[in-house]
Amino acid sequence: MIYLDSSATTPIDPEVSKAMWPYLNEEYGNPSSKYYTLAENAKRAVEEARGHVASLLSCQPNEIIFTSCATESNNFVLKGVAHYYKNKGKHIITSKIEHKSILETCKFLESEGFEVTYLDVDQYGQVQLEALKDAIREDTILISIMWGNNEIGTLNNIEELAKYVKEHHPYIFFHTDATQVLGKIEVDLSKVPVDFLSLSAHKMYGPKGIGACFIRKRELGLRTKITPLLHGGSQEDGYRSGTLSVHNIVGLGKAAEVAKIHLEEHRAKLLELEEYLVSMLKQEFPDIKFNGHPEQKIPGVINFTIPGINNELIIRGLKDEFAISTGSACSINEPSYVLGAIGLNALEIKNSFRISLNKYLDKNKIDHFIQNLKKHVERLTI
Ligand SMILES: Cc1ncc(COP(=O)(O)O)c(C=O)c1O
Known part of the structure; x- marks a missing residue:
């Protein structure tokens, strides 16, 4: 199988699974238990992992809360801020092309009486500062804008938006939802003044079922208060109760450590493969059109339209040997609202594909894919 759907999830890095293994076996202690070595070992492993996640983001370890996934982090921040600060205001701003875990949470909050402004994006999928400025009201309490889009790869200028x-x-x-960008571009929270950030391990060669949320400390080291989603044993300083998933946290920590050490190398590899893939696609399909921003984009994620070619027929035709997608795995049964928001019509959306690369690919695999794609497209167009 040649895996070209790495925005849906990445293959796990063998270094990550190796680091997790002891915590699935002999090191099974609960990090919240006290005094005995097995618990202390688990606690140490959790804190080491927290340090790696913090280092990847250039923040403090005590600004990281572990969650089960980015969906949970997004729900936690949106509902947590809305519920805690509802007496200050009931207006939230987001964009029309956020992941469903933001959009559906916003819809839920609307059902509770909050008001949400969904910002339009430009033809490349970027939120414009002027549009954000115009949307801000006296009663706005929260703005949530994704760092990079999972379907078209477009990056927002989060530094500019957050600074404003x-x-x-x-x-x-x-x-900001940074799920798709970590390990692919620099994310330095000492320079980008966001209050909250969501991430997930399985988009950066880590395990599924573990994510994290950055919560910036305020002056005097005070933590921003928000209402937890999960109440219980007050783990994670009461922000997120539930016994910590130590093996998964260790996996996230290792994935973050590897991502930090090899950031430049990883970025360069994805860019090189992407450039090659794009040139091959242009050569074989002269009327191809690329969607999303041509430069301000996530390395290794491309979205394109081949007129007259039904994406589902091609994806099904290739399925035994190649994994590619029409877009988000979380909105698989409906036409892409992201492509719709950047101006594609229903037919163009049906002719569009997403390919997302990973570090285990090479040019030979891309050649093999292109040959097969060509074969299937020819079969459909005869
Ligand atoms: C931008 C974005 N946010 C959130 C998520 C949800 O991540 P998780 O699978 O960890 O819940 C995804 C997953 O595709 C995503 O791409």
Whole structure:
């Protein structure tokens, strides 16, 4: 199988599974238990992992809360801020092309009486600062804008957006969903003043079922208060109760450590493969059109339209040997709202594909894919 759907999930790095193994076997202690070695070992492993995640983001370890996935982190921040600060205001701003875990949470909050502004994006899928400025109201409490889009790969200028908000409206919280960008571009939270950030291990060669949430410390080291999703034993300083998933946390920590050490190398590899793939696609399909921003994009993620070619027929035709997709794995049964928001019509959406690369691919595999894609496209067009 040649796996070209790495925005859905990445293959696990063998270094990550090796690091996790002891914590699935002999090191099974509960990090919240006290005094005995097995618990202390688990606690140490959790704190080491927290340190690696913090280092990847250039923040403090005590600004990281472990969750079960980015969906949970997004729910936690949106519902947590909305519920805790509802007396300050009931208005939230997001964009039309966020992941479903943001959009559906916003819909849920609307059902509770919150008001949500869904910002339009431009033809490349970027949120414009002017549009954000115009949407801010007296009663706005939270802005949530994704760092990079999972379907078209477009990056937002989160530094510019967050700096504007924090300079002009310091009491409005700014959240970003960075699930798709970590390990592929630099994310330095000492420079980008977001209050909250969501991430997930399985998009950066880590295990599924583990994510994290960055919560910025305020002046005097005070933590921003938000209402937890899970109440119980007060793990994670009460932000997220539930026994910590130590093996998964260790996996996330190792994935973050590897991502930090090899960031430049990984980025360069994805860019090189992407450039090669794009040139081959252009050569074989002269009327191909690429979607999303041509430069401000996640390395290794491309989205393109081949007029007249039904994406589902091609994907099914290739399925035994190649994994590619029409877009988000979380909205598989409906036409892409992301492509719709950047101006594609229903037919163009049906002719569109997403390919997302990973570090285990090479040019030979891409050649093999292109030959097969060509064969299937020819079969459909005869
Ligand atoms: C941008 C974005 N946010 C959130 C998620 C949800 O991640 P998880 O699978 O960890 O819940 C995804 C997954 O595709 C994503 O691409």
